[in-house]
Amino acid sequence: MPSSHLPLDQLPIRRLTSEDVLACADLSENRGWAREEYKWGLLLTAGQGYGIDDPSGEGLVTACVVTSYGPGLAAIGMVLVSDRYARQGIGRRLMRHVIAEAGDTPLTLYATSNGQPLYEQLGFADVGHAEMLRGRFDFAEPAPDVAIRPATAEDLQAVLRLDNEIFGVDRTPMITRLPAFADHLRVAEEGGEITGFAAIWPNMDTHVIGPLIARDTATAQALVASLAAATDRPLRTDVDTRHTTLTTWLKANGLEQIATTAIMIRSLPDLPGDWRRRFAPLTVAAG
Template sequence: MPLSLPSLDQLPIRHLGPDDLLACADLSENRGWAREEHKWGLLLAAGVGYGIDDPSGEGLLAGCVVTSYGPGLAAIGMVLVAERYARQGVGRRLMRHVLAEAGDTPLSLYATRNGQPLYEELGFTEVGRSEMLLGRFTGSEPAPERAVRPATAEDLQHVLRLDHEIFGLDRTHLITRLPAFADQLRIAEQDGEITGFAALWPNMDTHVVGPLIARDPATAQALIASLAATTDRPLRTDIDTGHTGLVTWLKANGLEQLTTTAIMIRSRPDLPGDWNRRFAPLTVAAG
């Protein structure tokens, strides 16, 4: 029998760290998600996890991760409740705890259709939508010609400056992890200036393109095509639906829509930075 609601309300919420990686992956698997241990490792190292232990000793009954970008924004991701405790108010309790911990810091998240009503109840507003795409990149619709090459250590400070300008906040703690986290990190440049960058990182049997930062859609296409040429795995990426041309190009090259999510924010009117040059997040779990 599941625990009664009063008992659930009394269970402590604790911080999660890298030692909780397998428990988080088990929780993902319990809800029918992929285990995504590689991604969990990054999130737990770069962010702060929150979890509730199952009193039966069977791992976590709920968890999430918050990735902070300073006082201007923090992103909530991987909000999960074990199936046996679903629809008992656990997710709402966990979210209220995270909101209290965040204080005045604005929060963002990507919401599924099922999760969106709860987030609206908690004060989040939809400010956009994202389309998850997956498939084997065919290259049948060529990308525009742009100079794209592997990033070097000397490029990192330039990449950080460009990312800060376009993302709108400092995410050095994530970007500096890309060389170790990703299988490929590539930059686009013109006349000696970096005009975009993108990473390709392994996630189960796919490769994910993200983050994807570029001067314009043509540069974004060139970065994706360059990354796709390095792998024989299916590609996955999350593109803001406002970038209709890029979405259409990806679908012409073999990727298909898996799902869409609502981009939501609380305590500020919109996301910071330049939406026109921000094409895909590193992962929706980190905003």
């Protein structure tokens, strides 16, 4: 039977590729999100996209991306359903498929208040919250005096070791893309030891700060200030709400809260790694 005549619960789910970037961006725009083609390009290259084609031939009915960090963790992001197919169970069907594909691998995601009830029904538990902040960084409140410099190729192995220790699973395939993906990548260093790193990457009219990994809040602040000085765009980032000193400082420097999300996980009691040194994700779509 042609897919145009199939009921919604029988439309084939397929794997997306980098050739689907524009279709994914169109779907984002359809739901009132920014197109974010640059981010979609990273996610569909570093991760695995899943989607259902609209039987009318008008793009995608639904889509999401799964970024795998090995058997210890995978992140689900960019879960979208076309407006004309909303509230018909198609998003739930895609999520069930993704969960089945993951097998025993624990899954994490950042959920909006609208999506959280569905994820709870699918076995995800709320383990924290993140605050999305946006604005022009105005340097009203100075950062602590911590040595920050641009990252070099020679720093990569040390950055990977630090990230593995703090994030809790190996995300080498994603972190090694940062030098090409980010406009600026900075490291904090003390006594020849790298104590933190952070990047900013372009997303529509903003620069997103992420990931932000640091041994303490002072180091995180210094990394943010260094990156802010390198751009004239507004900044955006998603900070774990437990990092109250950092969020207060960011707000004192011109950023404002625009949303909050729940950090959720399935098949583990909590996220691996050390949240005290994990300040912001590369993007909430990839954990």
